[in-house]
Amino acid sequence: MEADAYRGPCLENIAAHYDVVLITSVEPTWERDFITDWEIADPTDQTALATAGQALAERHHVAGIMTWTEWYLVPVARLARRLGLPAATPEVMQGCRNKATARFLFARHGVPSAASACVRSVDEAAQAARRIGYPVVLKPAAHAASVGVVRVNTPGELPSAYAVTVQAAERGVESTEVLVEEYLDGDEVSVECVTFQGRTTVVAVTRKTVGCEPYFEELAHTVDAADPLLATVAPPAEAAIAALGITNGISHVEMRLVNGRPRLIEINARIAGDLISHLVHLATGVDLARAAADIACGRTPDLTPTRHEAAAIRFIYPAYSGTLTTCRLTEPIGGLERVRFQRHVGDQIVLPQDGGDLFTARIGFLITTGPTAAIAQARAQETYRNLDIQITPAPQTDPAGEGVAQ
Numbered sequence: 001m002e003a004d005a006y007r008g009p010c011l012e013n014i015a016a017h018y019d020v021v022l023i024t025s026v027e028p029t030w031e032r033d034f035i036t037d038w039e040i041a042d043p044t045d046q047t048a049l050a051t052a053g054q055a056l057a058e059r060h061h062v063a064g065i066m067t068w069t070e071w072y073l074v075p076v077a078r079l080a081r082r083l084g085l086p087a088a089t090p091e092v093m094q095g096c097r098n099k100a101t102a103r104f105l106f107a108r109h110g111v112p113s114a115a116s117a118c119v120r121s122v123d124e125a126a127q128a129a130r131r132i133g134y135p136v137v138l139k140p141a142a143h144a145a146s147v148g149v150v151r152v153n154t155p156g157e158l159p160s161a162y163a164v165t166v167q168a169a170e171r172g173v174e175s176t177e178v179l180v181e182e183y184l185d186g187d188e189v190s191v192e193c194v195t196f197q198g199r200t201t202v203v204a205v206t207r208k209t210v211g212c213e214p215y216f217e218e219l220a221h222t223v224d225a226a227d228p229l230l231a232t233v234a235p236p237a238e239a240a241i242a243a244l245g246i247t248n249g250i251s252h253v254e255m256r257l258v259n260g261r262p263r264l265i266e267i268n269a270r271i272a273g274d275l276i277s278h279l280v281h282l283a284t285g286v287d288l289a290r291a292a293a294d295i296a297c298g299r300t301p302d303l304t305p306t307r308h309e310a311a312a313i314r315f316i317y318p319a320y321s322g323t324l325t326t327c328r329l330t331e332p333i334g335g336l337e338r339v340r341f342q343r344h345v346g347d348q349i350v351l352p353q354d355g356g357d358l359f360t361a362r363i364g365f366l367i368t369t370g371p372t373a374a375i376a377q378a379r380a381q382e383t384y385r386n387l388d389i390q391i392t393p394a395p396q397t398d399p400a401g402e403g404v405a406q
Contacts, residue, residue: 014289025042065085066087077093087248098142109243116181117132128180136180139178148166186256190276194249197247203280207227215353217352236264271289279312283369309371314365321348323349325391328387368380
């Protein structure tokens, strides 16, 4: 997927206040408008990252370092330590990256979470599932974007689901472990938090729509500055951040409301993906990207709300896998902030149930705003109905012809 679509607003906001130098694995393209210098290196290669960081530090006064990429959290923390820059410690970032470690720390500090077991084979997974009780969730211990996360309802579904999770787990950097966890049955939300010098501020709550069962594809998000759920989710989010030892940085805290009570899924010690930080900015005026940069440079972030609105994002998925043949918006409506198509006519679109993931399944997204969440969501739904998305199905899925995204 095009990185500028999802992270472009973050870089643009930071560049409005700081001179930015970048370490990137490929030659910069869209980023050039927002950076003053760069080095090319694989951020997961600690030696290469250190060399690139040292080169930039010799050419510029580097005041801070940050990343919004899940897989780079630990290497960047190590680079910050090497350069003597303020940042979370590598040990804390390792705890955030490994979901098994996080579950242990949640339990130690009394943070409501889920029963969990680390397994090394399908037989161990079956034993853990019987002990926890079906349905269960299989997930890689150190991945992101819900890749390899599968709900298992019965013992018969376990072997095939385990194969999917193992394949994703083997691509992990910090860990290739697989977890079997209690399925938390309830609405999913995330809590967007800013921690500076040990004090956490809950900025917003994101309501999520998840689908494509038995997978956990995130289909839509909504942020409302006046969401009454904030008072409910703030205390466990703050407790979870403290349990993992996070004293500085942005946290994207995922949880589910089980019988109205929050239960932790995980903490991502970075700015949320899926343009959630942009939704927060539209709804509240708080700029999480700038806050992250401020904290990285040891400065107090400005978290004063300047807006009191709502914003929603809806991701464009087809009804089935196949070849994209038409992709357009027929009629825009009021409140449409942007629509972005990331795939082109002729591209193959593969849904999770056919072996794909969000990187192969999403066609694009649209963002709407409104005075309330209900209005922002209604505008998103109306815009979605005005999309003309045609797919020629893959032969093995549905030979009936073309169809429209649902």
